[in-house]
Amino acid sequence: MTEIIIRTNGRGNAWPVFLGQQHPYYNNTNPDELANASFSVIKRDFYSKVIDKELLIDAGHGTIPFLMKHQNRIPEAIVLTHPHIDHTLSLDWLAQSHFRSNGTKYPVYASKMCWELSLQSFPQLEKIVEFKELMPGEPLVIEEFDDLEIVFYPVFHGESALGAGMIYIKLMNGSKIRKALFTGDVLCPLLRVQDYLELLGCDVVYTDSNNRFPYPKSNHWSIAGLEGNVESKFFNDWLNEKGRFLSWLIRPNLPIEFNERIHGYFETFLNEQVHQNNISYSVFDFIRKIDAKHVNIIHYSGREDKVYNESETLDETGLEKWANDLANNLDIKSHFKTPKVGDEFVLAKAEKKLHNN
Ligand SMILES: [Zn+2]
Numbered sequence: 001m002t003e004i005i006i007r008t009n010g011r012g013n014a015w016p017v018f019l020g021q022q023h024p025y026y027n028n029t030n031p032d033e034l035a036n037a038s039f040s041v042i043k044r045d046f047y048s049k050v051i052d053k054e055l056l057i058d059a060g061h062g063t064i065p066f067l068m069k070h071q072n073r074i075p076e077a078i079v080l081t082h083p084h085i086d087h088t089l090s091l092d093w094l095a096q097s098h099f100r101s102n103g104t105k106y107p108v109y110a111s112k113m114c115w116e117l118s119l120q121s122f123p124q125l126e127k128i129v130e131f132k133e134l135m136p137g138e139p140l141v142i143e144e145f146d147d148l149e150i151v152f153y154p155v156f157h158g159e160s161a162l163g164a165g166m167i168y169i170k171l172m173n174g175s176k177i178r179k180a181l182f183t184g185d186v187l188c189p190l191l192r193v194q195d196y197l198e199l200l201g202c203d204v205v206y207t208d209s210n211n212r213f214p215y216p217k218s219n220h221w222s223i224a225g226l227e228g229n230v231e232s233k234f235f236n237d238w239l240n241e242k243g244r245f246l247s248w249l250i251r252p253n254l255p256i257e258f259n260e261r262i263h264g265y266f267e268t269f270l271n272e273q274v275h276q277n278n279i280s281y282s283v284f285d286f287i288r289k290i291d292a293k294h295v296n297i298i299h300y301s302g303r304e305d306k307v308y309n310e311s312e313t314l315d316e317t318g319l320e321k322w323a324n325d326l327a328n329n330l331d332i333k334s335h336f337k338t339p340k341v342g343d344e345f346v347l348a349k350a351e352k353k354l355h356n357n
């Protein structure tokens with residue numbers, strides 16, 4: 001009997017605790033808590049828990065020591081959400097381990113723009129990585145993980161986050177479909193109507209929760225939104241203030257050279273926005289649209305809330321309670337959780353072979 005689980009390897013934002021300081025959410029005497037947000041999708045034996053296949057989603061500070069403590073093996077491949085260093089820092093250690101042990105290149109899945117920018121930080125990786133390109137909205141098979149299918153959905157996370165996106169996983173468990181989504185860092189997803197339909201009823205979402213209240217300059221969305229139509233007005237005003245239009249949000253995901261698949265995706269996206277602006281700028285607004293069952297809050301900082309919203313920084317129990325209370329008030333049925341490092345979510349359990357849809 002095998003099972004597929006998602007493990008939280010780290011849950012921190014870029015710098016969970018600044019040196020010389022403390023943070024109510026992160027225990028600075030526990031190295032595990034200082035790791036950046038990273039996840040493993042794991043296929044393992046149900047009884048022995050021995051890992052058969054492992055796919056990493058992002059790897060910033062602290063990922064490798066965590067992996068060493070948990071069966072000390074090299075994951076079969078990695079998927080990157082975006083090229084910021086708190087999501088890519090461990091790539092070097094990872095790819096070098098693989099190359100020096102196996103003599104072969106390490107499989108890295110990312111959008112082309114994300115990978116090209118990552119290479120600027122780690123030029124040495126070009127020779128030891130096998131880059132596999134993710135295209136917006138197109139399912140791609142992870143051969144290294146028993147043909148697991150993933151989809152990359154582009155997001156806006158600031159002008160410097162080239163090729164940033166969410167990673168979506170869908171698999172069949174017997175006759176049941178199981179869905180998981182990793183938002184990466186995001187101010188707003190750039191999804192088409194069909195993508196929202198695809199994501200409907202997600203079993204679990206791991207979402208960027210950098211701040212509780214809207215502060216678009218952070219390039220992160222907030223957990224709580226502004227209710228009703230106010231939200232889109234708030235963000236349209238923010239765009240207008242900068243002299244920008246919606247099309248500005250897609251620029252960090254548009255290659256200079258025309259690419260029919262990428263430009264086609266965004267043409268549909270922008271055309272749909274003319275009829276109905278459905279962009280989400282908060283976790284709650286997004287979760288309501290896709291009606292997710294479980295929502296894991298990660299990448300919490302609280303700094304923007306404190307500096308610009310005069311709101312206190314919460315500890316993990318406080319944050320979880322605040323999110324669930326507010327969700328209740330807003331009649332959002334999803335269950336919110338602040339996962340501990342090492343937390344496991346069982347996505348599928350099967351006696352028979354698990355297969356993709
Ligand atoms: Zn980040």
Ligand SMILES: [Zn+2]
Pocket residue numbers: 082084157161185
């Ligand atoms: Zn980022």
